[in-house]
Amino acid sequence: MRGIDRRLVQNFDGVLFGLVAALVVVGLVNLASSSHSDSGMSDAVRRQLISLGIGVAVMAVTVMFDYRHYERLALPAYLGSLFLLVLTLVIAPLTRGSQSWLLEGRLQPAELARLGLVLMLARHFHRNPASEVRRLRDLARPALLIALPVGLIVLQRDMGVALLTLLVGSTYVALVNIPKRAWLVIAIAGVTAFAALWIFALQPYQRERILDVVDSGRDPLASGYQVNQSRIAVGSGGLLGKGYREGTQSQLRFLPTQHTDFAFSVLAEEWGFAGSVAVLGAFATLLAWGLVIASKAKDGFGAMLAVGVVGLFFWPAVLNVGMVLGVLPVIGVPLPFISYGGSALVTNLIAVGLLMNVSLRRWVF
């Protein structure tokens, strides 16, 4: 250990850091508004600040070691996260219809599992370069790597997170060079799987949620209630929003789960079109910047890792914002950096650390 390499300081990625810092601050301000109580700072803000502290510390540690070491850590991390998922299934009590929390609700292993999966897939596609994948059967191993955590999360009855994990893992498919016929096979398999899920696995309320997207006016008081109230909240924000803590939909609790899943509704209501577009712009820039980091990475593992991290942020953002805006079904997926949730914030900051790591060391030989 020679202390921190001077080149690391010189190459510090101010864009990445600035974007993440901005999103985290927006998330905290938004949380302060949506969880506001008359007795000063709310518990939610206090706990989120503690998580932020932990997350920043872990992120710093993540940045400190050269990411190339992590290729060796990928398998243990992946297996460890699978073990936690199994452990959760065995010992965690049922909360809110799913079995997904450890340590009295402070740790959600599924978050770590996504990180482990990304590391593992980055390792795999580094050793078996994605661009070299030309046959469908070359995707069998990565498919198995994805299926294991996804299957365990399905067993936890957390369909939304299972879907999210599946999507994050599938990010790498965008890089492979399989023929058109193979894409057709994947498409057919996907439709079949969806149909099978619809018939056998989805609960009636989950089907309702999907149908509500097709027609939001179906039943505004029952299954469509959340979507409808969210749509009203977002729309009533107008061009410039109602202002901090002035959102009637959120402050008067018409919005459901407003500081977690519907945090973006609160933001859109209070900061309007201008604020929402700014936040979405920051998000899109972050993702684009992640892709730039991937393309400039020094080696294949760094590139794969960066692409994985981009997928780690892209999919929950799409699912969450799509839900809030009523263009996708209601799936309980938090918006990275904005939604309230400790383990998600810590995991996301670790992922930022990985991205930063790749970015810093593109010049280091």
Next chain:
Amino acid sequence: MKDDFGARARLGSGPEVSIDNRLPFLMGVVLLAFGIFVLRLFQLQVLQGEELQGIAQGNAVRLVRLEAPRGDILDRRGRVLAATRPAFGVSVLPSDLHSPERTATALGMLLDTDAEGLAERIGTPRGRRRFRPVRLAADLPFDHWGRVESHRFELPGVLTDVRPRRHYVEGELSAHLLGTIGEISAAQLRAAGRSEYRSGEVVGQSGIERLFESHLRGRAGGRNVVVDVAGRVVGDPLEEREPEPGGTLTLTIDRDLQRVAEAGFEPEVLGEPGKRGALVALDPRNGDVLALVSKPAFDPNAFAGGIDSETWKGLSTDEWRPLQNRAVAGQYPPGSIFKPVVAAAALTDGIVTPSDRIFCPGHFRLGRRVYRCWRRGGHGEVDLRAALKHSCDVYFYQVGLQLGIDRIADFARAFKLGRTTGFPFGDEKPGLVPTKSWKERRFSEPWQRGETVSVSIGQGFSLVTPIQMAVAYAALANGGDILEPRIVRERVDRDGEVVSAGGPVVRAQLGVAPEYLAVVRDALEATVSETGGTGAAARVPGVRVAGKTGTAQVVRLKYTEDLEEDEIPVRHRDHAWFVAFAPVEDPEIVVAVLVEHGGNGGSVAAPIAGRVLAEYFHPKREESPATVAIAEDPDAGD
């Protein structure tokens, strides 16, 4: 940390991986996804922003209706008969209750009621119904309500409220006159139009309350408040319009007189049922109704908060029909109080002169039938004055026969009997003035002369209402004006405009010469003031009182004549009548009293009239000593 670690060799040996050829595609996906979101945001926030702002406002802003108090109803001297008082209520919002059982137990203790019953009423509502308040009490004693109010912070989900409620200060007093209020019916709502009334609103359903509904009704105010998803009010109201109380109404009724009049029907012995019947006191100069009684009555307060079905059933199915206003809707044979009408007719038609004398042997034979005078021994030689004073039947049998039924009917109609007086509510009935053609129409049988004999003394088919007799005697008293009875002296509208009753409404002239009316008045004064007169019980010291007793048979005399009074079934007992006016020289008040199945007019009805007159001329707080002036001849009757 060293840069050259073991893995490096392996890393170097692997094929180089670049995503450069996929970078545009991946960037495109990100841009596409976020572009769609921005478009959607534009659609929601910019294009539909205004509309959705309205919906958000509708979510959070509720119009709370502020009920307006009804206007007060006052007696002629401004004393309150009907007012609006605060009613203290308690509700719970199930969604806010931590434990319905514990709340019910606490409320049970605070309200001194059965906690289990409360818990049952709260129940365990599910879904959106949890946000609907459950009303546990609408009209609590103030101290109970105050106890709940002071514990509100320990009782989350318990709501207290204060709403205006109609209050009839005097209870049963003048119940039929004031009337009742109640929830608007579907038919009334349709008739009124939804812009004026809302379903569930309370409106006047009978009496003054109904007649002057639009005047008494205030204009409800409103308050825009911000509520949260549970319907709880948050913060200060956004805007508020104060409710406007309804206009006040000053009646012609005199509360003290009304009290004395109603007291006359109270049972003589505590615990016995009170007398049934009616009383109307009129000012013969202008038609002002000074008192109006119908007994049995009811407490209109029972209707003010929505009457419970048991009380309603009791009132509406009671065999003595307490809801009926007997003063205007009760039709009874007039009996001897009809004799002054026949007397005026006979004088006008020249059948008799005041000094003509007729011999009364105690009975009158017509064909094979014998009609008896109420005094079996007869009255001997009587002129008109003595015939009225002693209520001699035989005199009127003969005079009536000579007039003929149709002439009697003509004069009865001149007194506006047989048609309604114009009293504006209470389902006024017209009574019945029989004629030959009426009988032929009704029964397809010719008129019998014997029936004329019965009508001459107010029996037979004749039917009158107490208010008709008050109006008829007012005409005798005032020199021949048939007045329309009126009950409102002054109205003060919501905006302060005062509308006073104008001059008296004279519906018709009697058409009887003043000297003949004077003869009748003189005879009626003798009836009360002279020894042997049947109306002595109505005397008032220092006041010249005129009056006429009546004892109207309900069944033929032969069924009851051999029985003692209390052996006769109640429904077969005679109706007791008395109509009086005073002072004779310049009448200010007419009192008509009917006691249903009360027996003798002179001993049962006349004292009630006497007490009312005494109160009128010598107002006192205590019971009027006029009752001391009981009949000198207790056996005196018609």
